[in-house]
Each structure stands twice: as structure tokens, then as C-alpha cells.
Amino acid sequence: MSDPKGGVAPVSTRVMNLATLLTQSARRDPEGIALVMGEARWTWADFEARTDALAAALQQRYGVQKGDRVMCQSQNCLEMLQAMFAVWRVGAVWVPANFRQTPEEVVYLTRSSGASLMLCNAAFPDHAAASAEHCDGLQLLSFGAADFGPSVEDLTATHAGQKPQVAAVNRDDPCWFFFTSGTTGRPKASVLTHGQMAFVVTNHLADLMPGLTSADASLVVAPLSHGAGVHQLTQIARGVKTVLLPTDRFDVPTAWALVKEWRVSTMFTVPTILKLLVEHPSTAGADTSSLRYVIYAGAPMYRVDQQKALQVLGPVLVQYFGLGECTGNITVLPNDLHVMDDGPLARIGTCGHARTGIEIQIQDDAGQEVAPGQTGEICVIGPAVFAGYYDNPEANAKAFRDGWFRTGDLGHMDEAGFLYITGRQSDMFISGGSNVYPREIEEKILTHPAISEVAVLGMPDPLWGEVGWAVCVPAPGAAVTEAELTAHLEGKLARYKMPKRVVLWEALPKSAYGKITKKMIRDELTARGLAGEPA
Structure with missing residues (x-):
């Protein structure tokens, strides 16, 4: 017909x-x-x-x-x-x-x-x-x-x-x-x-x-x-x-006991839970030999945590990037592309390449594709993209442009088509007229051996408009000061990207799915009476 x-x-x-x-x-x-x-x-x-x-x-x-x-x-x-x-x-x-x-x-x-x-x-x-x-x-x-x-x-x-x-x-x-x-x-x-x-x-x-x-x-x-x-x-x-x-x-020893009993070969999780599995004391004696695919998604995994997981579990990690609107189906970084060493084969920070049947474009505010290496909004088309939001025409109009689904995430692609997520549009902040992407700063902070988790977010500042605050969680038994962290970052970041304040907490608030969300951290800063303090 x-x-x-x-x-x-x-x-x-x-x-x-x-x-x-x-x-x-x-x-x-x-x-x-x-x-x-x-x-x-x-x-x-x-x-x-x-x-x-x-x-x-x-x-x-x-x-x-x-x-x-x-x-x-x-x-x-x-x-x-x-x-x-x-x-x-x-x-x-x-x-x-x-x-x-x-x-x-x-x-x-x-x-x-x-x-x-x-x-x-x-x-x-x-x-x-x-x-x-x-x-x-x-x-x-x-x-x-x-x-x-x-x-x-x-x-x-x-x-x-x-x-x-x-x-x-x-x-x-x-x-x-x-x-x-x-x-x-x-x-x-x-x-x-x-x-x-x-x-x-x-x-x-x-x-x-x-x-x-x-x-x-x-x-x-x-x-x-x-x-x-x-x-x-x-x-x-x-x-x-x-x-x-x-x-x-969620109990780590129980999880490892079930892996051993049932010879578990696949697992789906998020980076924070994977980090718990890797770092728990019971993991040292766990039988993980049956694992083939440990799949993580929902948030980027920091490089230092990725390397720890590879060291403990072996070459079984698979990462994918996606939203509920695309059912997780945007990129994949298969286990053979998870490498331990920071050599020429390691594309550090990538969440992988486009999934089979999916096309990704990095677009500017006008919907035009930008050149490799340039930051823009991650947009996708393909059979995994949802049919739209139920009974919400306003949200649908914002979510789609010229047929492309707009993820709201910022990132760039290299010449080979590997995607690098910079962060949510809502996470980016502008300090003194310059765009600052928290993910880059968080990666650098986590190279300090005393830091286990971190979230960087932009906070209001009367001089610069916004400045970065780093909310950090020390590793168990470790101690660190704001001055030590600042010294650690010297020479690793441009001055305007340096956090103007470091806050040390015992734990970061997480969503029901184990994700660290900036909104929850802002709410906690407000609840603790810190949000209005000068940097």
C-alpha cells in the first residue's frame, strides 16, 4: 500500500x-x-x-x-x-x-x-x-x-x-x-x-x-x-x-552469598551501589568468579571508582547511559572498553558510543549540531525513544525539537563518536561569566586518597554570581582539611573552577535508587543552615 x-x-x-x-x-x-x-x-x-x-x-x-x-x-x-x-x-x-x-x-x-x-x-x-x-x-x-x-x-x-x-x-x-x-x-x-x-x-x-x-x-x-x-x-x-x-x-554479604550459591553472572546496579559492593570488607572473601556482566547506569562513574571496581571484580563492567524516556538506551561502554590503565586505549570519562540503532547529536541552543569536542545538549533519535509524556503537551513540546529528544544533559563527542557527559544543564553554573561543569571538578577531587564521595554545585555569590561548593565525604578512617584539598587541586584546575568552599559530611543524601542528586544536597545545605553563608 x-x-x-x-x-x-x-x-x-x-x-x-x-x-x-x-x-x-x-x-x-x-x-x-x-x-x-x-x-x-x-x-x-x-x-x-x-x-x-x-x-x-x-x-x-x-x-x-x-x-x-x-x-x-x-x-x-x-x-x-x-x-x-x-x-x-x-x-x-x-x-x-x-x-x-x-x-x-x-x-x-x-x-x-x-x-x-x-x-x-x-x-x-x-x-x-x-x-x-x-x-x-x-x-x-x-x-x-x-x-x-x-x-x-x-x-x-x-x-x-x-x-x-x-x-x-x-x-x-x-x-x-x-x-x-x-x-x-x-x-x-x-x-x-x-x-x-x-x-x-x-x-x-x-x-x-x-x-x-x-x-x-x-x-x-x-x-x-x-x-x-x-x-x-x-x-x-x-x-x-x-x-x-x-x-x-541491601546487604553486601548477603548479595555475595547469593552470587556464590546461584553462580550469578549478571547484575544491574548504579555507581553508588557498585561502589558499596567493591569497598565492603566482605568482598575480599567473596567468590565473584561467576560474574560476566556487572552493568551500571543511572549516573556517571568516576574514574577512580571505575579502576577500583576493575581491580576487585575483573573485566566485567558494562556501562550504559540513558534516561527513562529512552529506557536507558543511548550509549554503551562494553567490558572490553573498560581499561585499567590511563594509557592511549583509555577514553577516560566516556560513557561509551551510540547503541545499535540509536543516533546521538550534540546540539547548540538553536538545535544545530556542534563540532566534535564542543559542549552542547545531548539529543537522540531511535526506536528506544518513548512515545511522549502522558497527558502533558507542554512537557512534550519542550522535550522534542525537529524529532530529536532533548535529554537535558550536556556533553561532547570525540571524533570516534564516544560520548562524554559534562552534567545536567541544571548542574552547570556560571562563575564570573564562565561556564563551570561540576563533573570535571569532582573527578579531580576524587583523586585525593582521603575522599570517598563528592558533589560540586554552584551556590550564589555577590561578587562572582555563583561559585563552586564541594560537599565531600572522607573515606572510612581518613581525615582531611579544606586547606589540604585546595592544595591538592592547585595546578589541576583553572582558578575560576576551584571550589570556593569545602564542606565535609559523613554521608551524601541519595535518592531511593541510590543516586546522588544535587537537589537533595541543596535541600540539605539549607536544612543545616549553610546555604546562606558566604563562601
Whole structure:
């Protein structure tokens, strides 16, 4: 079929329902272990049958239809993965919340997404009560026994052996509302689709974890509501065992014990958690020989931390850069490009090259591509880019320009196409008329052996407009003074980039996903009464 302009209109936009990935793995290895948590073990046949039963219950008892939104408020558990696939199976949209958010925050997500049903862990009765009060007609189900609604476990048992009507889906049908962190305002729901996610799963397997098979095993150390959920989707596609930590508390010795017991080969995490894994005393005696891919994302990893991780874990690190709006799918730095020595083969500071099927441009304020080495906004196009923000035309207008998705991150590319992130546009500050990018300063500060973590941010100054403050965390047992740090930086930075104040804290505030965010640090400086002090 042709269109008037000479192109070819698609005869069909029908695609595979994402829940079919589970069905395919269950057919290939029904008796193999699919999910592990504590003493619980689900085979692939168990996982598939439970998903069918819950999907049938959602259709028959709760009237969930294609396009309906289903909110989920829960820490990691086996039922959360079951529910995710059941929601997709009936054509509904998965809307997971960060389980550490307050009841009021979850009410906002539930209302703004238009969710008609909420799956809530029994550990969060206040979240269920608040959502029921403020969201008209909201139906409630629980993970575990709870007063606020029937349990998923009971529904699964009641509908055992039943099969739902699997929804037919098109490429652009939504499957997941992936909420942004909301660091610069209210969270926004990024609409991820069945066709987009099929590309992301394929690309993750090709670019991040080539050669993955059902002989592999994956340990979940981050919330399934965001990046870890996408990562586990790729594991399920290949019939890989998924091992969950027994509680929602991250414990390094427990993690290493599970790596040894299940011969874990893949792990998805963020740099701060990877740093904890590398530096914990228990790591010295851990059996890490089964690890093949330790994938980190969510924030750049400083070079000194990268080198420590390579030294401790070996050549297993894989980095990717991406946002929820692109489902992490912008760049990759594979394990063979993670090098220990700062020699000619090391592209220090890069987050890798463009993922297969993705194009990156560094653009100026007018949307024009800049030359290699010049700083601008990182913009992307490709099948991993989301369909837009749900019910938010204003945000969509700001996020897209001439078809390019504007990430809001600043960076530059070298001649070979390797990307270097300078920081968020909101992190850059102007001191005495000169642009200052905190990442460069943070890298230099971390070369001091007494510093474990650091965040540099611009603070108001009556003379220079803004000046840099360095909020530092000393390494365990180490002591350092502001004068020593300043002396360490002499000759390593231009004068206008030198921090005008150094603040020493025991720890930096982190988001629920383990990220260091400048907004939280600013809030903490204000809470401690420091924000108004002169540098």
C-alpha cells in the first residue's frame, strides 16, 4: 500500500505482546528455576501459570481492559513480576511507583496516570488508604494478606488453571508508564510502548549482555519499578534465573552469598551501589568468579571508582547511559572498553558510543549540531525513544525539537563518536561569566586518597554570581582539611573552577535508587543552615 508522497504505508502495526516473552521461556524450560526469593522457588511453568491465573482474575473479576492503567506500590517481590506480566497479558499499562515514596506522592502518581486499579504490598496500608480516599473508583489488591483488598495470592489460587484472553497489541500501544524522578518538579509519566520495549530488550541483549543463555543467573539489587525491571525483562526473555534479595534492605554479604550459591553472572546496579559492593570488607572473601556482566547506569562513574571496581571484580563492567524516556538506551561502554590503565586505549570519562540503532547529536541552543569536542545538549533519535509524556503537551513540546529528544544533559563527542557527559544543564553554573561543569571538578577531587564521595554545585555569590561548593565525604578512617584539598587541586584546575568552599559530611543524601542528586544536597545545605553563608 502506497501513500500519496511515494512512501509505503504499513499494512500492519501489530507486534508481540511483551508478556509472550514469559510464555516462550516457559515452553522451552518449564521445570527450570525462573525466580528465587528467600526459600521460595518458582519454575518457569509456575511463573507462567500464576501469571495466567492473575490475568484471568483481572479480566473476569475486575474488568481490566486494554489501555487501563494499573498502579503498583511495592518493594521487590515475586508477585510484583507476576503482576507485571499479567497486566501486559490483558493489554493494560504497568504503572510502578518507587516504593519509598510517601502516600501523598503515590496518590499523585495514581491520579495523574488515571489508574483504575492498584496493586499494593501489605506493608503499605497507608499508601492504599490514601489512594483509595483520593482516587475515585480505585480498586485495590494486595501482595500478602491485608485489610484493604483481596490478595494476589488468593486470586491466583482461585483462578488456577484459567487462561485469559491475551490482548492483541500494536507497536505504539502503551505498556509501561515510567515515571521520571521529578528532581525539577512533579514526576512525569514517560509512555513506553510494546514495540519500543521489544527493541529495548533486543538491544540490551545484543549490546549489554551478548551471549546470555538460560545457564546464566541474575541478581536483583535495585527496585524493579525502574531500570532493574527493564533489566529483568531481558533476563526473562532468555530464560535466565532471577534471584531477588530476601528483604528490601541491601546487604553486601548477603548479595555475595547469593552470587556464590546461584553462580550469578549478571547484575544491574548504579555507581553508588557498585561502589558499596567493591569497598565492603566482605568482598575480599567473596567468590565473584561467576560474574560476566556487572552493568551500571543511572549516573556517571568516576574514574577512580571505575579502576577500583576493575581491580576487585575483573573485566566485567558494562556501562550504559540513558534516561527513562529512552529506557536507558543511548550509549554503551562494553567490558572490553573498560581499561585499567590511563594509557592511549583509555577514553577516560566516556560513557561509551551510540547503541545499535540509536543516533546521538550534540546540539547548540538553536538545535544545530556542534563540532566534535564542543559542549552542547545531548539529543537522540531511535526506536528506544518513548512515545511522549502522558497527558502533558507542554512537557512534550519542550522535550522534542525537529524529532530529536532533548535529554537535558550536556556533553561532547570525540571524533570516534564516544560520548562524554559534562552534567545536567541544571548542574552547570556560571562563575564570573564562565561556564563551570561540576563533573570535571569532582573527578579531580576524587583523586585525593582521603575522599570517598563528592558533589560540586554552584551556590550564589555577590561578587562572582555563583561559585563552586564541594560537599565531600572522607573515606572510612581518613581525615582531611579544606586547606589540604585546595592544595591538592592547585595546578589541576583553572582558578575560576576551584571550589570556593569545602564542606565535609559523613554521608551524601541519595535518592531511593541510590543516586546522588544535587537537589537533595541543596535541600540539605539549607536544612543545616549553610546555604546562606558566604563562601
